[in-house]
């Protein structure tokens with residue numbers, strides 16, 4: 001018979017065992033039943049989901065703070081402090097999640113109605129089940145477990161359940177700007193990563209490119225300058241730039257290759273198109289995904305250099321490049337104490353050696369890492385590719401595993417002094 005993996009401490013074992021399975025199920029289902037899609041036109045937002053989270057925390061005797069980031073869009077922030085906590089010496093662990101979900105699209109395409117919260121066997125169905133209401137449920141259940149078994153813990157848990165992760169990440173940015181991240185020593189980001197330990201997240205840049213030429217009649221193209229050709233030349237040059245970067249960096253073990261992807265093209269950039277009119281302006285949007293070893297400043301400089309070369313070759317053609325969002329890649333040191341704590345409890349909770357992965361997109365954790373140097377571990381229940389798809393689902397046993405892992409990792413991480 002093989003040896004059963006054991007917990008590093010008895011407290012870690014008790015924290016994992018204190019997670020209430022029925023509670024995880026109830027929380028995840030309760031959250032999925034709230035349609036927290038942000039849609040300014042339809043007037044839907046995260047309010048009800050945030051209120052639901054706050055109610056659960058109040059029932060535990062805690063005092064959650066709701067901070068409106070935008071009208072109808074409140075972050076929920078809640079601290080629990082062990083009686084042994086000394087802010088000068090001890091750590092604060094953040095459990096991070098988001099209340100917003102992406103739209104369900106056409107609900108008739110779903111086998112199970114997207115906000116019914118139906119549970120079939122071990123599976124919870126619905127929009128947001130994996131991304132990331134199960135993760136939020138696991139975080140709350142983990143906090144409850146820690147409160148039960150370790151009231152005298154020498155540490156603090158800060159729950160940050162924020163809005164707008166699927167948009168411009170206004171929630172986490174607001175959380176950081178308001179100073180809530182300042183005391184955080186480490187964060188567990190509960191995104192759906194198949195319960196793999198993710199220490200790397202891909203970066204992203206979002207870019208508007210506007211190419212201006214000179215409008216003219218299609219019968220006399222020589223009388224103007226065609227921005228469509230300028231745009232095409234730019235896109236071809238990007239393909240070469242992408243190839244150079246891919247060859248220079250190779251395939252990252254957890255993040256794969258970097259990509260430069262034109263996603264939207266429009267000519268004319270605005271207004272009605274007409275076949276016999278060469279437009280004044282063309283537009284292309286770029287979705288750039290980056291990996292460790294790349295610098296967003298260098299990438300922007302290269303985009304501008306490509307544009308400058310094309311401008312030099314043609315009369316009266318100009319490029320306007322606007323990087324309107326920059327989310328750097330992240331890399332948490334493998335010897336960080338939070339990583340060590342997660343690894344130490346992993347085998348006993350998951351029944352095998354730690355599995356590792358990488359996050360294919362940016363998360364709220366990106367800003368905690370980039371703006372405040374907070375070590376982040378992204379790990380949570382749900383298949384990595386299921387978010388945003390029709391028939392999204394999450395397995396409840398995986399969600400319980402996540403809750404156990406969070407609880408056991410928390411007491412392990414918070415049982416030692418901040419170094």
Ligand SMILES: [Zn+2]
Pocket residue numbers: 098131132165191192
């Ligand atoms: Zn998410």
